[in-house]
Amino acid sequence: MRINRKYILRIVLLLLLLLWAFFPRVLCSEPALLVWGPQGLYIPAQGDTQSTGRVLLRAPLRIDPHAMDRNYSGYVSPGANLSRGGRHYLGTDELGRDTLAGIIYGISSSLRTGILASLLALALALLPALSAGYYASERKQAHFLTALADISIVLLLLWTGYISLLGKTYTALLLPVLLCAGWLLLRGRMRRFCLKRLPFLSFSYSPDALLLRLTDGYELLPKIVLLLVVFAFVAWDTSFLAILLGIAGWPFFFRYLRADTMRLRALPFVRAALLQNVPGYVLALRYFLPSLLPLIFSLLPFMFITAVLTEASLSFIGLGLDPGAVTLGRMIADGRSFPQAWWLLLFPALALTALMALLYLLGARLSARFAEEK
Amino acid sequence: MWKYLAGRTLGFLITLLLLSLLLMGLVRVAPGDPVQERAGTPERSFADADRQAYRNYLENYRRESAAWFLDVPLFYVSLQPSFYPDTLPQVFPLSHRRALAALCAETKNIQLSLYISEHFMEWAFCPDTAVSYTLRKTALSWLSGGTEAGALPALFRTALQQERLNSADAGTCRYILAEWERRPDAGLWPRVRWNGQNAFGRWLHGSGGREGIVRGYWGYTALENRPVGSVIAEHAWSTFVLAFWALLLAVPGGTLLGCWMALHHKRRWMRLLRGISLLMYVTPVFVTASFLLLYLATPEGVALFAPYGEAEWDTSQHFFSNLWEGFRHLVLPVISLALGLGLFFAAQVRDWLLARFQKEYVRAALSRGIPFRQVLRKHIFPDIRVPFISMIGQAVPEIASGSVLIEYIFARRGLGQLLLEASVHRDLYLLLALVWLSGILTFAGNTLADVITAKTDKRIVLR
Numbered sequence: 153m154r155i156n157r158k159y160i161l162r163i164v165l166l167l168l169l170l171l172w173a174f175f176p177r178v179l180c181s182e183p184a185l186l187v188w189g190p191q192g193l194y195i196p197a198q199g200d201t202q203s204t205g206r207v208l209l210r211a212p213l214r215i216d217p218h219a220m221d222r223n224y225s226g227y228v229s230p231g232a233n234l235s236r237g238g239r240h241y242l243g244t245d246e247l248g249r250d251t252l253a254g255i256i257y258g259i260s261s262s263l264r265t266g267i268l269a270s271l272l273a274l275a276l277a278l279l280p281a282l283s284a285g286y287y288a289s290e291r292k293q294a295h296f297l298t299a300l301a302d303i304s305i306v307l308l309l310l311w312t313g314y315i316s317l318l319g320k321t322y323t324a325l326l327l328p329v330l331l332c333a334g335w336l337l338l339r340g341r342m343r344r345f346c347l348k349r350l351p352f353l354s355f356s357y358s359p360d361a362l363l364l365r366l367t368d369g370y371e372l373l374p375k376i377v378l379l380l381v382v383f384a385f386v387a388w389d390t391s392f393l394a395i396l397l398g399i400a401g402w403p404f405f406f407r408y409l410r411a412d413t414m415r416l417r418a419l420p421f422v423r424a425a426l427l428q429n430v431p432g433y434v435l436a437l438r439y440f441l442p443s444l445l446p447l448i449f450s451l452l453p454f455m456f457i458t459a460v461l462t463e464a465s466l467s468f469i470g471l472g473l474d475p476g477a478v479t480l481g482r483m484i485a486d487g488r489s490f491p492q493a494w495w496l497l498l499f500p501a502l503a504l505t506a507l508m509a510l511l512y513l514l515g516a517r518l519s520a521r522f523a524e525e526k
Numbered sequence: 527m528w529k530y531l532a533g534r535t536l537g538f539l540i541t542l543l544l545l546s547l548l549l550m551g552l553v554r555v556a557p558g559d560p561v562q563e564r565a566g567t568p569e570r571s572f573a574d575a576d577r578q579a580y581r582n583y584l585e586n587y588r589r590e591s592a593a594w595f596l597d598v599p600l601f602y603v604s605l606q607p608s609f610y611p612d613t614l615p616q617v618f619p620l621s622h623r624r625a626l627a628a629l630c631a632e633t634k635n636i637q638l639s640l641y642i643s644e645h646f647m648e649w650a651f652c653p654d655t656a657v658s659y660t661l662r663k664t665a666l667s668w669l670s671g672g673t674e675a676g677a678l679p680a681l682f683r684t685a686l687q688q689e690r691l692n693s694a695d696a697g698t699c700r701y702i703l704a705e706w707e708r709r710p711d712a713g714l715w716p717r718v719r720w721n722g723q724n725a726f727g728r729w730l731h732g733s734g735g736r737e738g739i740v741r742g743y744w745g746y747t748a749l750e751n752r753p754v755g756s757v758i759a760e761h762a763w764s765t766f767v768l769a770f771w772a773l774l775l776a777v778p779g780g781t782l783l784g785c786w787m788a789l790h791h792k793r794r795w796m797r798l799l800r801g802i803s804l805l806m807y808v809t810p811v812f813v814t815a816s817f818l819l820l821y822l823a824t825p826e827g828v829a830l831f832a833p834y835g836e837a838e839w840d841t842s843q844h845f846f847s848n849l850w851e852g853f854r855h856l857v858l859p860v861i862s863l864a865l866g867l868g869l870f871f872a873a874q875v876r877d878w879l880l881a882r883f884q885k886e887y888v889r890a891a892l893s894r895g896i897p898f899r900q901v902l903r904k905h906i907f908p909d910i911r912v913p914f915i916s917m918i919g920q921a922v923p924e925i926a927s928g929s930v931l932i933e934y935i936f937a938r939r940g941l942g943q944l945l946l947e948a949s950v951h952r953d954l955y956l957l958l959a960l961v962w963l964s965g966i967l968t969f970a971g972n973t974l975a976d977v978i979t980a981k982t983d984k985r986i987v988l989r
Contacts, residue, residue: 469931
């Protein structure tokens, strides 16, 4: 496969971003990354500073965000650090924790939240959006018997899952899962059979109207208020928040993707495919998805921004946040408590603002390009 | 139109009800216990107390959980394993509840589980009677959740074989072991039950000697034991003042700024101005507020304005000094809330206007010699009216979530601060009322925007 040369820089940047988001250790950690020890190659644990053997790979910045440097405790400013010849280039806090390492890990957690939340929201919205846009104003034929079977199989799965969790024995899940797989194989045939032989039990509904009604009430709740209420009862960290934000954020993708699917459906190449009776999954994967990609790429940064902003705001308040989490919002909140140490407030705030600005510019550029293409 | 409004309201009400049900369920399954907030923690007070103290504590705990509707099932219909009790675990303290639930899942027999837990209580908290060492240790560790339910029979057997138990305890152990052996295996099947008395119904329409929210009764707060409605009314004014001034600053200010930026978009310094406005727009609300507070209201910077709280109207002071006090307290929160919103409005208005300037109807009107001012007023403004109205409707949730942060930073006693306090204390019914309030306000804002849009633009049909 040949890669266009102008994309290489972007791919490298993307990989670096993913590395930063999911493996911040590679950028910044006290112990070595790879050591040739007595038992062969191994990766030292996060807090393990005395590893024996030959160090093969080190992180560019050798500081841990949690490590408390006793010699640099009590608010050492960047200038004082420079005159003392230390490694804490952006200063330290009261306990001697490094600001730069905190910022790197905070950005990592912001990026992780953004990536997970926006991809999850996209994954949740894609299928409903495609089907709503595809059926647009049409009504879909359904049959009471198949609907009943669907509902009972879902209930059975949920029930056995619940029982298995209670009793911590998972063998009981085997039968419902097999049943579910069998039903998925048979479902289309059964539905056609029922519609043909028992037409009086069939009904029609509009998937588009149903899904729109579902998202309507869902979008009208202020998310931060809801999340604060949930976090009154459940402790959270960034990945948990990312999942919640992904679930909360799918109407955003749904609306735009649905509208674009509707537009695509009226185009000649899709209508030709419809006339040839192309199966649904081929239609979705080969016809709609490639044409939806530009829109998806222009929407992702905005969802990303919302997720980063929500994570920062909630960790600034800090209600129910996992005590070990290092986030930009928490650093800013900590920096507020001792205003003489300006570096504790300024640098995390700058990092957060710069991250938001970059994401915003990226989103604006991608959507401008999308508008041009259309 | 009316049909649209009715359908939308119905959908929204159903969403809110489902959400409330979800939150009420969350309280039951979440670690941590709102009842324990009020009844105290058992571990500390029973380190060296007798059984009666634990009994008294349990009584108190049950009374408190009845006030929280935790003594009845959650919903009208409950679907539970037949061995698993619906509400019984709710009326025990948390540590005990978990142990009991695990025991129920293990024995699949609620009667036996209760029997065992009663005797454990006796062994653990009764230093007078001669209790065997193993039994006492087992009981204590089980009550604090330290022993797996599956390990209990082996421990009972050890106690029976290796220690000299008194006859009552030995009988109890033998009975438990015998019952344990013939545990029913029917626990896998669900038991569907209709609950006439349930927490959701009591909260919604009231029953069992209580009023529900349909009659305007929102319950009592956990900490001060005051009616939720009056607490909210007390805090609402501060938030209203903040939101009012922020909107008043953001909407006309942002619109004027946007118009001005569009009219002068060819100037060279406009690029710089746009950059600055973009940077300030993407800066999170809490960052702006923190910096403003630090550098304009504390001795670290210039102590121009008041850092915390809101002004009281002091009748002994002069009218203007009162006004100045109010201004000093309000200006920083309002600016930090309005800045991001106003700049967002400005950017939007600028983009809309610039796009309209390229449109053919505008160029045609200008080329016919119609003055630019008139083109703006008669041609362009009616065209951007529809998105403008819906943008204002969307500002309501922004204001709601922004005011939480602003009130937290500036320590204003408003609804956002109340929400945070209620979250810290897990004040369920106050939280539910606040969620409903914010939801209804957002809904009203959005729906009003939609209706006005449909009224001003005849092409838009609401359905």
